[in-house]
Amino acid sequence: MNxxxxxxxxxxxxxxxxxxxxxxxxxxxxxxIHNCMLKQFLDKDGLLTGKRVLDLACGHGYYTRELKALGCxxxxxxxxxxxxxxxxxxxKWHCSEDIEYMVADVKSLPPLQSSFDLITAFYLFxxxxxxxELLSMVRFIYxxxxxxxxxxGVIGNVTxxxxxxxxxxYGITRETKLPFDGDLLPDSTxxxxxxxxxxxxxxxxxxxxxxxxxxxxxxxxxxxxxxxxWVPYQCDPxxxxxxxxxxxxxxxxSIGIIATK
Ligand SMILES: C[S@@+](CC[C@H](N)C(=O)[O-])C[C@H]1O[C@@H](n2cnc3c(N)ncnc32)[C@H](O)[C@@H]1O
Numbered sequence: 001m002n003x004x005x006x007x008x009x010x011x012x013x014x015x016x017x018x019x020x021x022x023x024x025x026x027x028x029x030x031x032x033i034h035n036c037m038l039k040q041f042l043d044k045d046g047l048l049t050g051k052r053v054l055d056l057a058c059g060h061g062y063y064t065r066e067l068k069a070l071g072c073x074x075x076x077x078x079x080x081x082x083x084x085x086x087x088x089x090x091x092k093w094h095c096s097e098d099i100e101y102m103v104a105d106v107k108s109l110p111p112l113q114s115s116f117d118l119i120t121a122f123y124l125f126x127x128x129x130x131x132x133e134l135l136s137m138v139r140f141i142y143x144x145x146x147x148x149x150x151x152x153g154v155i156g157n158v159t160x161x162x163x164x165x166x167x168x169x170y171g172i173t174r175e176t177k178l179p180f181d182g183d184l185l186p187d188s189t190x191x192x193x194x195x196x197x198x199x200x201x202x203x204x205x206x207x208x209x210x211x212x213x214x215x216x217x218x219x220x221x222x223x224x225x226x227x228x229x230w231v232p233y234q235c236d237p238x239x240x241x242x243x244x245x246x247x248x249x250x251x252x253x254s255i256g257i258i259a260t261k
Contacts, residue, residue, distance in 0.1 A: 007039040014085040015204035017060040025170040047071035057124035061088030121153040126208035164251040231256030
């Protein structure tokens with residue numbers, strides 16, 4: 001997103017919040033996050049009972065609310081955009097009670113007082129403009145996690161080739177000014193992401209930045225994470241729209257990360 005929040009209102013961010021609530025690929029992302037990433041950390045009742053959770057780049061709180069609904073004891077959502085945090089606190093977007101929100105830039109945030117059992121970041125790393133910025137984000141996460149605790153994140157897919165850039169059928173395209181060298185892009189390459197509404201009309205565009213899978217793996221290792229795992233987009237085998245999502249699974253625009261301290 002751009003950071004043009006001075007007037008207290010940013011059209012791009014507001015549009016993104018709308019897109020998040022309506023986009024056609026949401027069932028696949030929901031299944032991937034809940035069934036392929038979070039599930040292994042839930043208790044026998046399928047909950048995060050007693051857990052302290054931190055949701056970074058929380059935007060208007062879409063996933064923060066889903067995490068809160070899993071019964072964690074405390075949840076804090078952080079986003080650098082005052083517009084997004086204002087939306088997150090707005091009851092128009094469902095109940096925001098019992099969720100704490102903070103406006104802050106993850107790259108330069110001093111350590112918080114207490115550690116967390118689970119840290120999530122859905123589309124944070126895509127905003128690191130340099131590998132040093134990526135390192136700062138991952139360092140902050142590591143410092144805030146309790147011992148042997150887990151980080152779960154989603155980013156624009158960096159493991160596939162150029163085919164995954166055109167997902168117009170699913171409401172998202174990504175473009176780069178640089179030509180691809182085979183399927184490779186240099187680190188820090190700017191990616192213009194455009195989101196489309198259900199009528200196939202552009203809703204908003206913003207810049208993300210590419211880092212290779214190796215860079216991600218190295219950064220997590222350098223910071224001290226013991227494990228790092230890529231989690232591909234997956235569709236619920238019982239989804240009646242499974243056939244519609246086949247191309248999305250083959251050329252997924254996003255990918256998950258699970259890393260343990
Ligand atoms: C694509 S939105 C995703 C929001 C939310 N996680 C979701 O999936 O609905 C990315 C968010 O990252 C936030 N963001 C980008 N860089 C950030 C940073 N350095 N610190 C905190 N938030 C950041 C933006 O303000 C924006 O709200």
